[in-house]
Structure formats: structure tokens, C-alpha cells
Amino acid sequence: MNELSDNTVMILGGDGYLGWTLGLAMANRTSRHVVLVDNLVKRRWEKEAGAKVLVPLKRPKRRVAEYEKRFGKYNLAFEKIELLDSKAVEEVVAKYRPDVVINAAQQPSAPFSMSSAQNAAATFSNNVAGHLNVLWAIAHLSKATKYIKVGSGGCYMATDTDYIPYGKSDFTFEHRGKQHKVLQSFLPMQATDFYHQSKITDFLIDDLCAKMWGLKVITVQQATIFGATIPENHPEECGALAARFNYDAVFGTVFNRFICQMVIGHPLTVYGDGTQKTGLISLADTAANFLKFADLDVEPGEHVVVHNYVHRLSISEIAQRLADINPSTKINYLTNPRQEPAGGLDPEVEVHEAVKATHSDMEARLQAEMANMLEFTSRYKDDIDPSIIMPEVKWTVGEQKS
Numbered sequence: 001m002n003e004l005s006d007n008t009v010m011i012l013g014g015d016g017y018l019g020w021t022l023g024l025a026m027a028n029r030t031s032r033h034v035v036l037v038d039n040l041v042k043r044r045w046e047k048e049a050g051a052k053v054l055v056p057l058k059r060p061k062r063r064v065a066e067y068e069k070r071f072g073k074y075n076l077a078f079e080k081i082e083l084l085d086s087k088a089v090e091e092v093v094a095k096y097r098p099d100v101v102i103n104a105a106q107q108p109s110a111p112f113s114m115s116s117a118q119n120a121a122a123t124f125s126n127n128v129a130g131h132l133n134v135l136w137a138i139a140h141l142s143k144a145t146k147y148i149k150v151g152s153g154g155c156y157m158a159t160d161t162d163y164i165p166y167g168k169s170d171f172t173f174e175h176r177g178k179q180h181k182v183l184q185s186f187l188p189m190q191a192t193d194f195y196h197q198s199k200i201t202d203f204l205i206d207d208l209c210a211k212m213w214g215l216k217v218i219t220v221q222q223a224t225i226f227g228a229t230i231p232e233n234h235p236e237e238c239g240a241l242a243a244r245f246n247y248d249a250v251f252g253t254v255f256n257r258f259i260c261q262m263v264i265g266h267p268l269t270v271y272g273d274g275t276q277k278t279g280l281i282s283l284a285d286t287a288a289n290f291l292k293f294a295d296l297d298v299e300p301g302e303h304v305v306v307h308n309y310v311h312r313l314s315i316s317e318i319a320q321r322l323a324d325i326n327p328s329t330k331i332n333y334l335t336n337p338r339q340e341p342a343g344g345l346d347p348e349v350e351v352h353e354a355v356k357a358t359h360s361d362m363e364a365r366l367q368a369e370m371a372n373m374l375e376f377t378s379r380y381k382d383d384i385d386p387s388i389i390m391p392e393v394k395w396t397v398g399e400q401k402s
């Protein structure tokens with residue numbers, strides 16, 4: 001049987017920063033039925049890492065009830081499911097037979113993956129084995145489902161190139177004086193940590209499963225997200241609909257950390273000389289683009305790759321943009337705990353048609369989102385704990401004396 005529930009989107013990682021935001025936007029802005037799936041493991045990882053979320057995070061069912069009350073719509077549901085349990089994954093896919101599955105249920109932090117052998121392994125099991133269970137369930141039960149996997153733009157971090165295409169290309173190279181070819185291949189990806197290595201692995205699994213089983217797959221090579229809200233949960237009275245907002249050194253992304261340091265008058269802590277560049281996109285633009293990805297036409301056996309980014313800034317440029325808003329803001333340069341390549345070639349990144357709309361008025365978008373973030377985080381200013389923003393996890397591993 002392969003009957004799809006025509007209008008159902010299942011979002012894995014629905015308790016998460018991105019998953020919850022996508023669910024809220026998708027449910028409110030479309031007529032789709034949205035099913036959020038999560039096992040709440042991130043709440044445990046946060047405790048173990050000593051992280052705190054900025055905004056008190058309501059349980060998913062409470063947030064669903066709040067959504068119904070505020071928007072008068074009843075198209076959002078939550079299922080507590082462990083993706084490492086293949087039987088549970090099959091059951092939930094069989095129950096809803098979604099036409100789209102978005103997988104944002106992963107361990108998303110490079111420092112967490114570098115903090116211990118146990119956490120490196122947890123990163124691989126969640127990000128690779130959980131992903132495999134979903135692909136098996138779709139292949140067995142619901143082949144017409146479109147599977148959208150949230151990847152990472154950081155997979156190209158150590159690939160020194162001047163151009164990042166999203167599709168496959170023909171490559172030529174010289175070896176021992178002879179010219180050689182590689183036909184129709186993705187650009188080689190190179191990680192600098194175990195988290196991004198897991199994202200490279202699941203990217204290759206996406207490609208394999210599309211080809212091998214004729215699945216419809218989209219990998220979204222997602223840039224670093226900044227921002228806390230979208231229009232649905234920005235107003236002050238919508239606090240109960242807030243998404244997880246991590247600002248600590250383990251789970252907080254760079255812009256979100258800097259904003260929190262800035263609102264409490266602490267220096268912004270740049271790692272290394274700050275010349276390392278990153279792709280960036282606001283949470284609001286990310287959500288808007290995912291709504292489009294859910295509508296993209298994908299043929300069985302096709303693996304579409306999209307780079308979801310808008311801005312490209314170096315870490316010190318991000319800090320400087322914030323210091324320009326409040327000139328009393330100081331910037332501190334710390335010894336880089338990571339191993340990040342200097343990046344000789346600053347690559348141009350190919351933009352898919354589906355994300356082009358968010359590439360207009362880039363500067364205005366950046367300014368508007370910084371203002372939004374400052375206003376939002378200032379509401380919780382007294383709860384910001386500066387001690388959790390300083391990096392503790394280092395990429396180097398010292399030999400232990402027995």
C-alpha cells in the first residue's frame with residue numbers, strides 16, 4: 001500500500017530550534033497537517049553539557065495547545081518517537097504516510113561531537129543511524145514521500161575551492177603530469193570535526209538511497225542560522241510559542257552567542273583571528289525557504305541539493321556589524337579551540353532558484369534581523385549567564401598518562 005496523506009508534512013526534530021520553527025510556520029501559513037516528531041534527547045544533552053536555553057521551553061504538547069488557542073487552527077500534532085528505534089519509526093510513518101518528511105532531528109553541535117568519545121559516537125548514531133531508519137521506513141512503506149534532509153554548509157569547510165555548485169559536475173585534475181577526469185560527482189567535502197563528518201556521511205547516504213531505491217530526496221546544505229523568532233512567535237505575548245534558543249559555547253551558534261554577550265555588555269568572543277568565513281541565514285528566511293522546498297518537484301531516484309544561505313561573513317565581520325550598532329561593544333580575540341583552515345579561496349556558492357527570493361535586499365534583511373534579535377534577547381537579559389559562553393571544548397586531544 002502506498003496511499004499518501006496528501007497534505008501531511010512530518011517534521012523530525014519538532015522540539016528543536018529549527019524543527020519547531022518550521023512546524024509553526026508550516027502549520028500557520030499553509031493548509032498542511034503538520035506532525036512534529038522528537039524524543040526530547042536534546043533536553044538531556046543540554047543538562048549534561050551545562051547549557052541553558054535563554055527562553056523557558058514549554059513541552060511540545062503545551063506549545064501545540066498554545067498554537068491552537070492563538071491561531072484557531074488544529075493542524076499541528078506531536079509524537080514522541082526515538083528515531084534510533086526502527087520499529088517506532090516504521091509505525092509513525094505507517095500511521096501518517098506523509099507526503100513530505102523533513103529531518104531536522106540530529107545532534108547539531110561540532111563542540112559536543114568533539115567533547116568525548118561517547119558524544120562523538122552519540123553524534124554518529126543519531127545523525128547516521130536515525131537517518132537510516134527513516135530512509136528504510138520510507139522505502140518500505142511510503143516511496144512517494146519526499147524526504148528533505150537538513151544537511152550543513154559546513155561540510156565544505158575544509159574544501160579549498162573557488163566555487164561550490166549544488167549539483168554534480170565533471171572534474172578534471174592532473175596527476176603525475178597526466179590529465180584525468182571524474183564525471184558527474186559532487187564536490188568533495190571535508191570536515192574539521194565529527195559533527196560535520198556525520199553530515200557528510202548522511203549526505204552520501206541520501207544520494208545512495210535516492211539512486212538505489214528510487215526515493216525522492218532533497219538535501220538542504222544549511223548555513224549557520226541566526227535569530228530567535230519568526231513573525232508567529234515574535235510578539236511578547238507569544239512567549240509560550242518560543243523556540244529553543246541556545247547561546248552557550250556548545251550548542252549556541254556564533255551570531256546567537258554574540259547577541260547575548262552584546263545585550264549584557266560583555267565583549268564578543270571571536271575565536272582565532274576571526275577571518276574564517278561562514279554562510280549565514282536568519283531563522284525567518286530559513287523557515288520561508290523550507291516552505292518552498294516542501295513544494296519542490298522531485299522525481300523518484302532524484303537527489304536535489306540546495307544551499308540554504310543568504311549572507312557570507314567572517315566571524316570578525318559579524319562581531320563588527322554588532323559593534324557598529326553599539327560602539328561601546330568590545331571584541332576579544334581568543335585562542336581558537338577549533339581547528340579551522342584559513343581558507344585560501346573564498347568560494348562563490350551556487351544559488352538554487354528556490355532560495356533566490358531571500359537573496360534580495362540582503363543588507364536590509366541583516367539589519368532587520370539584528371534589530372529583531374536585540375529586541376527579543378533584551379527581554380531575557382537578566383537570565384543570560386555569561387559563564388556558559390566561554391569555550392571549554394578543544395579540538396586537540398592530549399595523550400593520557402596511565
Ligand SMILES: NC(=O)c1ccc[n+]([C@@H]2O[C@H](COP(=O)([O-])OP(=O)(O)OC[C@H]3O[C@@H](n4cnc5c(N)ncnc54)[C@H](O)[C@@H]3O)[C@@H](O)[C@H]2O)c1
Nearest residue numbers: 013015016017018039040041042083105106108222224225
Ligand atoms: N542551528 C543551525 O545553525 C544549523 C545550521 C546548519 C545545520 N543545522 C541542522 O539543522 C538540524 C536541526 O538543528 P537545530 O539547531 O534545530 O538543533 P536542535 O538540537 O535544536 O534540534 C534537534 C532536535 O532533534 C531531536 N533529536 C535528536 N536526535 C533524535 C532522535 N534520535 N530521535 C528523535 N529526535 C531526536 C532533539 O531532541 C532536538 O529537539 C540539524 O540537522 C542540524 O545539523 C542547524
